[in-house]
Amino acid sequence: METDRSGHRLKKIGLFGGTLDPIHIGHLRAAEEVYERLGLHQVWFLPAPMPPHKLSAGCTSFEKRLKMVELATEGLSHLKASNLEQFRKGISYSVDLLRFIRENQKLKHIVPFFIVGADAFLEIDTWKEFREIPRLSNLVVITRPPFKRSDIIEKASTVFPEYQITSLENEKVNGDFNKRLLIVPVTPLGISSTKIRDLVKKNKSIRFLVTKKVQEYIMANGLYVLDKRRNVTGNSPKDSDNPAASSIEMAREIYNAILDNKGEEIVVLDMRGTSPLADFFIIAQGRSTRHVQGMANRMRRDLSKKKIKCKSVEGEEEGKWILMDFDDVVVHLFYEPVRSFYDLEGLWIEAPRMIMMGGALVREEDHEKQD
Numbered sequence: 001m002e003t004d005r006s007g008h009r010l011k012k013i014g015l016f017g018g019t020l021d022p023i024h025i026g027h028l029r030a031a032e033e034v035y036e037r038l039g040l041h042q043v044w045f046l047p048a049p050m051p052p053h054k055l056s057a058g059c060t061s062f063e064k065r066l067k068m069v070e071l072a073t074e075g076l077s078h079l080k081a082s083n084l085e086q087f088r089k090g091i092s093y094s095v096d097l098l099r100f101i102r103e104n105q106k107l108k109h110i111v112p113f114f115i116v117g118a119d120a121f122l123e124i125d126t127w128k129e130f131r132e133i134p135r136l137s138n139l140v141v142i143t144r145p146p147f148k149r150s151d152i153i154e155k156a157s158t159v160f161p162e163y164q165i166t167s168l169e170n171e172k173v174n175g176d177f178n179k180r181l182l183i184v185p186v187t188p189l190g191i192s193s194t195k196i197r198d199l200v201k202k203n204k205s206i207r208f209l210v211t212k213k214v215q216e217y218i219m220a221n222g223l224y225v226l227d228k229r230r231n232v233t234g235n236s237p238k239d240s241d242n243p244a245a246s247s248i249e250m251a252r253e254i255y256n257a258i259l260d261n262k263g264e265e266i267v268v269l270d271m272r273g274t275s276p277l278a279d280f281f282i283i284a285q286g287r288s289t290r291h292v293q294g295m296a297n298r299m300r301r302d303l304s305k306k307k308i309k310c311k312s313v314e315g316e317e318e319g320k321w322i323l324m325d326f327d328d329v330v331v332h333l334f335y336e337p338v339r340s341f342y343d344l345e346g347l348w349i350e351a352p353r354m355i356m357m358g359g360a361l362v363r364e365e366d367h368e369k370q371d
């Protein structure tokens with residue numbers, strides 16, 4: 001057992017940084033294989049608050065990306081979400097993170113293994129103080145097609161000539177990693193965060209590309225969607241899938257349809273000016289998964305007769321959380337215990353609530369003012 005000068009057990013920790021917008025199965029599988037191949041204690045995922053390569057393009061907030069990492073690694077003792085980057089100011093440069101770890105007394109027991117993808121490594125000489133990175137950590141390059149091992153070795157020999165290059169295939173490697181740059185091939189899954197964001201924008205499934213909880217979080221928060229109430233010119237579209245109803249009229253009809261199907265604890269949130277996903281979110285629950293499934297099925301049928309069309313449905317097979325997209329109104333139907341777990345009302349606590357008064361939906365705060 002290796003220890004530091006104080007007698008504390010040293011732990012080999014993989015540091016898997018990047019934008020992680022969102023974290024996906026490819027990230028998790030790569031981390032799993034590096035963890036096994038190098039005999040690490042843990043792999044930490046560290047979403048960057050201000051990635052230097054995304055300053056102009058923008059990305060999802062750090063808090064939401066960290067939350068997705070937490071959901072993706074939930075229940076896994078060897079894969080962990082880390083908020084270390086949150087405590088550093090400014091742009092998220094890798095060399096600064098490694099210095100932060102080196103100088104932090106609470107992290108003295110860590111032997112860092114900095115994990116970087118082949119695409120990023122081939123541009124590493126454009127990074128801030130890149131020559132310091134293998135001096136502050138063990139540098140691990142994960143490779144998959146179309147990147148060739150020979151290209152990685154050639155680049156490494158050019159930018160880090162003083163380091164021994166070790167390419168691992170299927171074997172595990174233990175022992176002294178000092179002055180070695182490690183190349184670890186991982187399973188090529190062909191998944192990218194860019195592809196996932198594009199699929200969401202096109203209203204296509206991302207199932208099996210991210211974990212189920214990450215998928216649900218993306219859906220619940222309306223991440224990566226285009227503003228459906230705007231066309232390419234920035235104007236509201238004239239032709240809607242639901243031309244017979246304004247969004248508030250549609251919300252009222254959907255509210256009544258939920259009541260007709262014995263839906264319980266209905267909450268209507270006014271998201272106008274808040275979310276690009278819809279004007280209104282409606283949350284309700286059923287007594288069982290079968291009740292929730294039946295509610296969704298009958299609502300879709302009955303509302304279509306009123307020319308209110310449901311564009312898509314997610315989660316109908318299980319019936320624990322069914323999301324129904326009516327364009328300007330998004331409905332979340334829950335089996336009660338699942339609703340309590342996700343607490344969407346708490347997530348959108350700033351959104352004004354609507355209540356039914358005299359057959360019309362009005363803002364709760366406006367009604368209170370009249371009283």
